Amino acid sequence: MRCEETDLIEVACMKHFMLKVATLNKVYQGVAKDIVYNSQRAQCLLVEQDGQEVLIEMDSILKLTALTQNPFFKSINFKTDN
Template identity: 35%
Template structure:
């Protein structure tokens, strides 16, 4: 689980459909346009990104970092600290 202040950056990315790169705890890298947040079938909170292969859900509890792929006034890179 990430903190509320870090989660705000996910919401900003989705609100402005910012192209992002996400890195997970398992070192997987995903790139796409941030779309929305929702819950998966395991009831985990996820960010949905639009990739070249279609929409994918990535659980926010697995995120290590989020990097903006375009300049924007909100953030360039966020490192997530998972909390219990």
């Protein structure tokens, strides 16, 4: 993940954007809360989905779509190393 992409995710967290987050295995939809580390020390996006906090490993994110209208981004496609 590039620094610019991480910066946009930080903006989404600061402004509590509603996001749709697609990974290889699942699609999440919730409010961006923070960037944190999980117990395995992997960097994660913390979202609140249906009243529960969910950690999504940043390296697993394929696409991020802002459902909250904003001047920063509509969607971000992440490159994979596969």
